[in-house]
Amino acid sequence: MRSEPKQVKPYRPLTEVIKEEQVVNTLTEVDGALIGFRFPVAASSVNVTGWHFHFLSSDKAGGGHVLALTTGEARALVQEISDLRIRFPAQAPSSSASAEAVKAVEQPR
Numbered sequence: 001m002r003s004e005p006k007q008v009k010p011y012r013p014l015t016e017v018i019k020e021e022q023v024v025n026t027l028t029e030v031d032g033a034l035i036g037f038r039f040p041v042a043a044s045s046v047n048v049t050g051w052h053f054h055f056l057s058s059d060k061a062g063g064g065h066v067l068a069l070t071t072g073e074a075r076a077l078v079q080e081i082s083d084l085r086i087r088f089p090a091q092a093p094s095s096s097a098s099a100e101a102v103k104a105v106e107q108p109r
Contacts, residue, residue, distance in 0.1 A: 001025050001055055001064035015104050025062065032057040034066065034074075043084065 002024050004017050036053040039046065053066035 001027065001062070001066055003064035023064075024067070025064065027055075027057065027062055030057050030062065032063070034069070034071075046084070046086065 002018070002022050004014075004022050007017065032055055034053055034055050036051055037047075038051050039049050041049050043049065053069070054063065055066050055069075056063035
């Protein structure tokens, strides 16, 4: 899993933060919740298309963006949601990430 430190204004691009400060942890024999979203091509302006997963351990001591996963016994709940609402800030950031930059942060180093 990957995590990054909390950021403060002025916020740096996520690609830069990940390159310099990301922390990668491997958890083994841990119970927790895996939360995933699958973004269709129609949502490509919002997020990278395909699956995006985060994990939170049951004791809430560990978690982050999932880079790879192997699981034993598990229970899956799936819900289809076709309505996505996003509230954007009144003042947009001074720069936005390109689609290539967003894809870059989704890939493990």
